[in-house]
Amino acid sequence: MKKTLLCLTFFIISSIHVRAQSHSHCGTQPFTYPDIEGYTTLKTDLHIHTVFSDGNVWPTIRVQEALRENLDAISLTEHLEYQPHLADIPHPDRNRAYELAFAEAKEHDLLVIPGSEITRSAPVGHSNAVFITDANPLLAEKPETPFREAKKQNAFVFWNHPAWYAQNPNGNPILSDFQKERIKNGELHGIEVINTVDYSEESFALALENDLTIMGTSDIHGLIDWDYTEKGNHRPITLVFAKEKNIESLKEALFAGRTVAVYNSLLVGKTEYLTPLLKACIEVSSAKYLAKTQILEVELENVSSSDLLLENSMEYSFYNSSPVFEIPAGKTYTLQIKTLRKLPELSLKLKALGAYTAPKEHPIVIWDINTNKNKQ
Numbered sequence: 001m002k003k004t005l006l007c008l009t010f011f012i013i014s015s016i017h018v019r020a021q022s023h024s025h026c027g028t029q030p031f032t033y034p035d036i037e038g039y040t041t042l043k044t045d046l047h048i049h050t051v052f053s054d055g056n057v058w059p060t061i062r063v064q065e066a067l068r069e070n071l072d073a074i075s076l077t078e079h080l081e082y083q084p085h086l087a088d089i090p091h092p093d094r095n096r097a098y099e100l101a102f103a104e105a106k107e108h109d110l111l112v113i114p115g116s117e118i119t120r121s122a123p124v125g126h127s128n129a130v131f132i133t134d135a136n137p138l139l140a141e142k143p144e145t146p147f148r149e150a151k152k153q154n155a156f157v158f159w160n161h162p163a164w165y166a167q168n169p170n171g172n173p174i175l176s177d178f179q180k181e182r183i184k185n186g187e188l189h190g191i192e193v194i195n196t197v198d199y200s201e202e203s204f205a206l207a208l209e210n211d212l213t214i215m216g217t218s219d220i221h222g223l224i225d226w227d228y229t230e231k232g233n234h235r236p237i238t239l240v241f242a243k244e245k246n247i248e249s250l251k252e253a254l255f256a257g258r259t260v261a262v263y264n265s266l267l268v269g270k271t272e273y274l275t276p277l278l279k280a281c282i283e284v285s286s287a288k289y290l291a292k293t294q295i296l297e298v299e300l301e302n303v304s305s306s307d308l309l310l311e312n313s314m315e316y317s318f319y320n321s322s323p324v325f326e327i328p329a330g331k332t333y334t335l336q337i338k339t340l341r342k343l344p345e346l347s348l349k350l351k352a353l354g355a356y357t358a359p360k361e362h363p364i365v366i367w368d369i370n371t372n373k374n375k376q
Contacts, residue, residue: 029069039242039243039258040244044237045073045220046073047215049221052085059098060100063112067110074112078097094116094139098112116129125176132155133153147182147188151186156251156255157182157189171200192217195236201356216237238262239262260273265306266354266355266356267306267352269356281302285299285332294340294342295337298337305329309352311323311353319338347366348367351363
């Protein structure tokens with residue numbers, strides 16, 4: 001029995017050693033979303049934590065997770081006021097987590113954005129300031145001072161989990177006089193409509209009403225693998241439509257509000273960005289009429305990481321499918337459409353049921369199809 005246990009122990013240790021030596025940044029679920037016309041689509045998570053506030057991992061792990069998932073940018077937004085690990089990890093410089101992550105990422109194609117989380121009770125609430133130049137001056141007693149300091153540093157500030165039941169027991173966001181004043185002063189620019197696994201359509205409504213940038217974040221404290229991947233999920237992210245992949249373009253796009261928040265099959269954004277994104281996510285591989293019929297067969301490929309739930313919005317019905325159908329991420333789906341007569345072209349109109357351009361409003365996306373299009 002002892003010999004068996006020793007052999008098993010040696011096998012486990014050897015396996016760990018082999019895995020460590022063959023470490024790879026290639027994850028099992030890398031994100032992929034297409035560019036839209038005029039912009040590069042950047043995959044970002046701008047609300048994450050490490051042991052330098054109340055997270056459970058070292059900053060280098062956050063970089064490695066992001067590389068595995070093919071993210072383009074992250075920000076380590078440690079709580080300024082809440083530092084539960086200070087007895088074990090004292091750090092008078094609140095920029096330390098960023099410095100460690102930046103050093104880990106500098107040889108990789110990952111943007112690490114300096115940021116911090118301003119952590120107060122309601123009605124002030126929690127907010128992230130990203131693109132800051134120094135986190136230390138944001139640690140101030142008066143509630144409005146961190147926001148004023150963030151503005152001095154030309155930071156982009158967004159309101160975190162505004163519907164969080166710990167601060168609002170009914171689960172709905174309250175736009176307080178404090179937030180209204182921050183918006184009026186140009187000190188609050190965005191709002192999370194998706195935080196961890198929670199989507200708040202009330203927060204989405206506030207974003208549209210107050211012209212706030214729409215954000216989706218993981219707010220991760222544990223491991224991405226444990227909290228998301230092993231449960232069959234991706235982390236929530238913000239897709240940012242930037243002119244280029246660099247910090248300046250990312251910042252400009254966030255201030256301009258060119259974003260879509262994503263969590264698995266849920267996509268939330270303004271029409272002018274969400275509709276072209278959805279159109280780019282579905283590629284028409286081929287379109288041709290079945291022999292001696294007026295039934296058009298169209299093969300659609302989903303080139304994104306989101307399963308897309310779609311509904312027929314045309315005057316023509318389907319031959320082989322329910323009006324509502326799903327194209328899984330990275331998969332193809334063949335539609336047979338009864339056009340009643342042979343058409344040289346067809347406008348395929350589908351409502352994206354998992355996508356929202358306003359609370360309870362779905363976009364209709366149109367693909368103009370040449371009916372003699374064959375596979376490349």
